[in-house]
Amino acid sequence: MKKLLYIAGSIFLTASVLTSCERDISQLNVDPKHPEVVPSKNLVVTSERYLADYWVTPSVNLNISRFFTQQWTETQYIDETNYNFITRNQPQNHFNTMYRDVLGPLKTASQFLSSEAESATLSTGDQAKTKANKQAIIEILSIYAWVNLVDSFGNVPYSEALQNEAGSTVLQPKYDDAATIYNDLTARLNAVLLTIDPTVDGYDNDAFYNGNMSNWIKVVNSLKLRMGLNLSDVDPAKAKTLVESAVAAGVITDPADDFAFPYVDGLVSNPIFQNLVQSGRNDFIPSDVYLNAMKAKSDPRIPKYFTPLADGTFVGGPYGNLASYANFSHVTDTIKEPDYPGYLLESVEVKFMLAEAAAKGFTVGDSAENLYNEAVNASMNQWGVDPADAAVYLAANPYNAANWKQSIGNQAWFAMNNKGLQAWYFFRRLDYPQLTAPAGATGLVYRITYSNNEYSTNGTNVTAAATAIGGDKYTTKVFWDKF
Structure with a gap:
């Protein structure tokens, strides 16, 4: 690139x-x-990289979501595990990544694409289909980023955002209502599906799927599934339509179709490798909250996730408190490889979402119990657990229809190891696991606060947004997190 x-x-x-x-x-x-002017394909693949990097990175300057559900904890510096968003200004860095590094370049790519010629080796009809598919990839990536912003912050600049053309510059965009943005994004997802033709490819350098549009269709449907579940407590009818239409059209259920960025050793290595290995720092260890919960279940994934101490035991660090790196278990080398994939939406998460959908009464092709079992087994298989051990685990931890939120919520928490944002979705929707706020925090994290820079440069609008959502606090819930 x-x-x-x-x-x-x-x-x-x-x-x-x-x-x-x-x-x-x-x-x-x-x-x-x-x-x-640069080729639109360059802007697209760069945006894909920035989007994936944010989703995957454990950098305390950018994405601290692994602390939101207390899967990891810190050793020497503990501001972030106590939900301090001020010192390192993660909200501004998040804001910049999505608007400046992802959405802005994608908008420019869309403009450049319109005047680009397609390969002369294609028929006129296939040239038009290829261009439409490329435009669809840009649109899907954009929607994914917009959903991330709404789910993270609540109300955000949308209708007036990215207005930087001559004659229509908006330097202080208003913040739109989050529910209104969600409605528009779901409409855009439905609309983009109608433009895709899977008989031809899109961008040949597309990092996720090399332009295979059948895979991109599954991404759209899987994102619709996630958004539908998010809406299930505030708009059950719309949620039902989104979830059932998405599942009927085909979601990601095969690991081969995972929406995962293919990092490689070198300049495009996984941010986990960069932060945990390349930097030479020992800042992160599994938390006692997470590891003790897994030990209580005799979870066979523990040695797949973490390393034992010299005596063979697994010990998590005290969440939110100082800890010595040498005295506790560490994350295994598996996720620290430079070419470990960066998962944004993958089959294990989707299978747990299907179980959740069935438990909520949506028609998704199977019972909640069967889908729960399938999801747990999929996670075990993903981490190389022996099927016999997985069977023993499931027998000891069966689906509980009377308390399905606990069953699915806790098991999704265990399965979403190293996937902080994905775990955070389940936590907010299902209210499991039941966590305790660390001593240095004012509560648990349900949203990311607005950045200090917005108060400096767009003060009137961000202040109005903060008032509209009930206060700019990380304990304030986004619109769909009703309970």
Whole structure:
């Protein structure tokens, strides 16, 4: 990708040099290092990388979601495990990543794509289908990022956001109502499905699926499933429509179809490797809250997730308190590999969501109990647990229809190891696991607070948004988190 950008820059530099022999002094205004137009495919794959990096990274400067459900804890610095969003300004970094690094470039890519020619080897009809598929990939990625913003913050700039064209610049965009944004995003998901033709590909450098549109259709449906479940307590009718239509059309149930970024060793390595290995720091260990809960269930995934101490025992660090890295278990090398995939939406999460949907009375093709069993087994298989051990575990931890939120919520928490944002979704929807706020916090995290920078540069609008949602606190729930 960098090579492609370099080539694009070189073309502009060459053009500048050639025309400098003439009397056209307007070329002095051309910056050869920052071309005005680059191939849309470059912008798309870069946006994919930024989106995945945010979702995956454990960086305390950006994504501290593994602490929201207390799966991990810190050793030397404990501000983040006590839900301090001020010191390192994670809200602003999150805000910038989604707007500046993902949504902005995707909008530009969409504009550039409209004037790009498709391969002459394709028929006229297939050229049009290919361009429509590329536009669909841009739209799906954009919607995914928008959903992340709403689910994280609540009300956010939407209708007036990204207005940076000459003549229509909006420097202080208003914050739109989160439920209204959600309605528009679900409409956009339904609309984009109608534009996709899986008989031809989209972008050939698409990092997730190499342009395979059948996979992208499953991403749309799986995102609809997640959004529908989110809405189930505030708009049951809409939730039912979203969930059942998504499942009927096909969601991600095969690991081969996972929406996962394919990191590789080198410049595009997994952010977990960068933060836990490459940096040489020992900042994170499993928390006692998480590990003790798994030990109480004799969970066979424990040695797959964490390392034992010298005596063979597994010990989690005290959540929210200082800890010595050497005295506690660590995360295993599996997730620390530079090429470990970055999961944004994957089959294990989807299977637990299907169990949740069935428990809520939606028609999704099977009973909640069967889907619960399938989800637990899928997680065990994902981590290489022996099927016999998985069977023993399920027999000891069967689905409890009388308290299905606890059954599904706790098991999803165990299964979403190292997937902080995914675990946070289940926690907020099901209110399990039942956690206790650390001593340095004012409660548990249900949303991310607005950034200090917004109060400095867009104060009137962000203050109005804070009032509208019931206060800019991390304990304030987003609109769909009713209970």
